[in-house]
Amino acid sequence: MRNVSDKEEEKKQHLVNFCFILQSIKDTAIIIENWNRILNVKLGWIADFDKIVFKYVCFYYLFCMNQMDLIKYFQFLKILETKKEKLKGVAFSKNGRKIVCPSYDETVRLWDSVSGKQIQVFRGHSSWVYSAAFSPDEYTIVSCSADKTIRLWDVKSGQEIMKLKGHLNLVLAVNFSPDGKYLVSGSSDKTIRLWDVGSGKEVQRLNGHLGGIWDVQFSSDGRKLVSASYDTTVGIWDVQSGKRLKKLKHPCCVKCAKFSPDGKFVASCSEEYIIRIWDVNTGEVVKILEGHEKYVKDVKYFPDGQTIVSCSEDKTICLWDVKTGRKIQKLTGHTSLVKAIDISSDSGSIVSCSFDQTVRIWG
Structure with missing residues (x-):
């Protein structure tokens, strides 16, 4: 069974792929900056704030994927x-x-x-x-x-x-x-x-x-x-x-x-x-x-x-x-x-x- 850190790492990688394919340089910089803060700051209001930002990024990702449902991906x-x-x-x-x-x-x-x-x-x-x-x-x-x-x-x-x-x-x-x-x-x-x-x-x-x-x-x-x-x-x-x-x-x-x-x-x-x-x-x-x-x-x-x-x-x-x-x-x-x-x-x-x-x- 995978531990929590493994799951977080997988989620992070998925979002990395997303932002590099679809997002602007500014969006990418914001996402990466906040991931780094989450990894390094464990306590206090900053950590709580970063969790909110992370949830927003996840929501934004899901929203974009929903908007792109009609786009066919080829293999x-x-x-x-x-x-x-x-x-x-x-x-x-x-x-x-x-x-x-x-x-x-x-x-x-x-x-x-x-x-x-x-x-x-x-x-x-x-x-x-x-x-x-x-x-x-x-x-x-x-x-x-x-x-x-x-x-x-x-x-x-x-x-x-x-x-x-x-x-x-x-x-x-x-x-x-x-x-x-x-x-x-x-x-x-x-x-x-x-x-x-x-x-x-x-x-x-x-x-x-x-x-x-x-x-x-x-x-x-x-x-x-x-x-x-x-x-x-x-x-x-x-x-x-x-x-x-x-x-x-x-x-x-x-x-x-x-x-x-x-x-x-x-x-x-x-x-x-x-x-x-x-x-x-x-x-x-x-x-x-x-x-x-x-x-x-x-x-x-x-x-x-x-x-x-x-x-x-x-x-x-x-x-x-x-x-x-x-x-x-x-x-x-x-x-x-x-x-x-x-x-x-x-x-x-x-x-x-x-x-x-x-x-x-x-x-």
Whole structure:
């Protein structure tokens, strides 16, 4: 049977973990100071006062835990079966039952997320595949490559449906519009292009970036685009007119930019250790998320817009509370930089791919 001091020590350690994860420096200092007083002062009114403070800290802890009941905490579930491919990205299908990854070996690979087994390999690109994504109806996958092409694939048969040509250099990013009728692509040729999925024809070209475009995405209503570029800027664009609405300046190359679900904010990461959250209307930074120890590689909003997940060269995945900017959780397990992440549409799972040549599911 444990003695009283053992129980107190356990309680103290639990509160230490709590305050370092969730609290400010000021809160942490107050809590630690009062623990020290409790341990060293045994008699008199000061000891009684410190016991009251300690009870308050316990109450505050329980209150915060109650407030955070709706926050899901993730743990490692499984590693997908791979043949040690070096993967460039990762994406869930809408129903979360399939996962697609572009690869350096010129292929696009498909997994069953439940069994963890690889179920399809799409072959046809002649160089590195940089990006891949599912259509909203999940029947089609789009991919883009250093071979300057964009390709559409039938998920069931694995056959190439269409090849889109037009970019003059590496195609670094591609995504479907929310209705699945259009594609948007970004390239090292410094252009963003819109394509009609039915015909495969280019329908619009957006110019303005002075460097390659690493990331591009539609807003949830399909009316805006966000782009991340080597020229150190994030662009906000009007789809109909093709005009750039905002230019969000960073100190270095921007690798990733994602809209919030309501389209009012953009989260971006460049070759820094931080994540910036921008107001789309004003073009101002409204929050900076700090906590990674090396460059941040990818960032995404959860479907409710209240949480952001990021991955980094520091081998970790972090979850952040958007409102407070605080780190909620850090997931560890990868043994090399984490290249990309995605979130299932029900918010129940996270998938990550790393240069350790594994794809991991967290839930």
